[in-house]
Amino acid sequence: MKKLNYIVFFSMIAMLIGCNANEWEAPSEEPNHHVVYTSEADYDNKVEVGGKISFGDVSRGVTSRTWTIPSGAIMDGSTSSTSSEDVIHVTFNEVGEHKVELAQTFGSSVYVDTVLMGSQIDTAYTVTVLEPVDVSLKAYVIDIDGTETELDLTSGVTNEILAGLYVKYVFDSKGSPENVNYEFEGGDPATMVYDETQILEGTAAETFVQYKRLGEFSTSVVASRDRPFGADTLSLLNLIKVVPSTHPVELTGVYTVGEKVALDFSREINPETVEAATFTIHLVNTDKGIDKSVAVTSASLDADAANIVLLELEDEVIYYDDVATVTYTPGNLTSLDGKEVDAFSDQLISIGGLVNILESSTFDQGIENSLNSNYAAAGWGGSWDNYTAEVTSEKAYSGSKSLKIHMADASANMAMVHVDDSGSGHEVPTEAGKTYLITAMIYIDNYTAWAGFEVDFNATWTNRAELSGGSPQNEWYEASFGIYTCRDGESKVPTLRAFNEYGGGVPLTYYVDDFSIVEVSLRP
The missing domain is CATH 2.60.120.260 (Galactose-binding domain-like)
Structure with a gap:
């Protein structure tokens, strides 16, 4: 009985194979595909001069290939400008855009991505060779009449400028940096950072810095690039010496700092001349029925910036929907270099510290x-x-x-x-x-x-x-x-x-x- 069952089983298999003999097809070979990789493809094939990129042909169905590299480039292990190897390593020694060409022959038609092409494929890969990152800087002091005088940036030279004046820094570079970071000791602002977009659109070309404090101050700038990595630093020790000025002392900003009001002057203030009684705050909030003067209970210099006078209000806080102003009636308020501060009235107080x-x-x-x-x-x-x-x-x-x-x-x-x-x-x-x-x-x-x-x-x-x-x-x-x-x-x-x-x-x-x-x- 067991023998009979085996005969019946194999007979059924034979019948099934016979019935489907005309429909069955053997698996075909994988189609040809064009696939090439470069080691810097994720970074737009950019390399610094003297740098290297690897090119790899892993295409399916290639019967022959020829790589051709540009003039001035060198292939590892070869003095020729052509190669039939599947992987080549190329060093680029000339700045600019260069083409690495690949000519491939396949046994039959080949897919490039999802498009079926002929059996001969010619491709060119663009390589951008960058100079090393290099920073150049110029600086100009701007007098109150708008006149610009170029500063001497020679190492070891210190340039005297009057307190309260601006310096315009003019930036230029080579090697396509992606970030620029300034540090302005003694300046306002004290730091400035630009990204690649700002560099390309020209925003980073000029930076204006006001010097309000007396003393000698250094300036530094770092330009950098993430890939291919490169950086250049320019440090100018004691570039600026801020000296006393006879120009008027300007009120450059009025804003809240917590519950205080900050008066930001163009020069450092003599702390012995600061008197609370010479300042008045006026506060209006129509929706809340408020229209009043507020006494200033104390006035002092900011511990970190002697050009900023901080005012404390008597039992009051300034809110965003208030309209608040400050008035100064001349007393003894004098800059550290001996210039009296002129009267000012109804200067609008903005809300400081707002964050997006x-x-x-x-x-x-x-x-x-x-x-x-x-x-x-x-x-x-x-x-x-x-x-x-x-x-x-x-x-x-x-x-x-x-x-x-x-x-x-x-x-x-x-x-x-x-x-x-x-x-x-x-x-x-x-x-x-x-x-x-x-x-x-x-x-x-x-x-x-x-x-x-x-x-x-x-x-x-x-x-x-x-x-x-x-x-x-x-x-x-x-x-x-x-x-x-x-x-x-x-x-x-x-x-x-x-x-x-x-x-x-x-x-x-x-x-x-x-x-x-x-x-x-x-x-x-």
């Missing part, structure tokens, strides 16, 4: 790192999708990009969300119970009607900037979306909403850049 919370989030506040796909429709449908939005380099307030929005007619509305590459909305780190001011830079292109643009967290549609014929046209301006108070449970992902239905059908095109959301304190 978008800078610590993934929300691309400057539009520099976004694609069109990162601005997606919110899914409302209908007229809310009747707009176009694109990341463009046509205009930019800072950097090189902005968000261009176009609304063609009266039925054009927009509901849009800034999303990451996975489609998830970028969250903003707002906190329940805190209040924020929302702004952005806007450029309106010849619009004569009326529309609204909103940054909304809570579907109340109150954080709106009005766009109209009365708004600045064909220039960048800061638009306020008003005050937003965050509450528990509200979205961290803002909806960018706009409408043109009240514009009489007039087309609207505008550009948006540099979103800002800063925490502010309002008068209770």
Whole structure:
């Protein structure tokens, strides 16, 4: 019986094979594919002069190949400019753009990515050979009449300038640095950092530094590049000697520091001449019914900056929604170099220490790192999708990009969300119970009607900037979306909403850049 079962089993297998003999095909060989790697492909095949790049041909189905390297380049282990090896290592000794060519022959047609080509493929790979990073710097002192005098940057030379004057530093470089870092001892600002975008657009070309303190101060600048790595440092020891001046002492800034008011002068102040009674603060908040003068209980110099006078107020704090001013009635206030400070009145006090919370989030506040796909429709449908939005380099307030929005007619509305590459909305780190001011830079292109643009967290549609014929046209301006108070449970992902239905059908095109959301304190 067992023998009979075996016979039946093998007979069935034979029948199955026989029935499908005409349909079965043996597996075919893998198709030919063009695949080439370079060791610096992730960095646009950039290398510093004297540096090396490896090229590897791992294509399937190659029957022959010829690499050809440019003049001045050297292949490891060879004096020839050509090679048939699958991997070559090339040193580049001349600055500029160069081509490494690869001629391949395949046994049959070959896929290049997903496109089927012929059996002969010729490819050229561009290599950018950079000079070593090299910094050059010039400096000019600017007198109060605008006259510029070049400083001597020779090592060991110290240049005398009058207290309170500005120095213009002019930067140039070779080797395409990606970062520039300044340190200005004794200067305002004390440091300055520029990134690659700012270098390319020319923002880093000139830096203005005011010297308010007496003494000798050094300057240094470091320019660097991450890949291929390179850096150059220029250190100028005791470049500047700030000496007493007879020019007027200028009030260069008035702002809050915590609960105090800071008066930022162009020169250091003699601490023995600071008197609280010579200063008066006036405070107005129409919504709260406040219009009063506030006594200054004490005045002293900032421990870290002798050009800053700090005023303490009597039982009062200045809030963001207040309009506060300071007046000085001449007493004995004198600079450290002996110049009396002139009277000033009703100088507006700004709120200091404001921080854009978008800078610590993934929300691309400057539009520099976004694609069109990162601005997606919110899914409302209908007229809310009747707009176009694109990341463009046509205009930019800072950097090189902005968000261009176009609304063609009266039925054009927009509901849009800034999303990451996975489609998830970028969250903003707002906190329940805190209040924020929302702004952005806007450029309106010849619009004569009326529309609204909103940054909304809570579907109340109150954080709106009005766009109209009365708004600045064909220039960048800061638009306020008003005050937003965050509450528990509200979205961290803002909806960018706009409408043109009240514009009489007039087309609207505008550009948006540099979103800002800063925490502010309002008068209770």
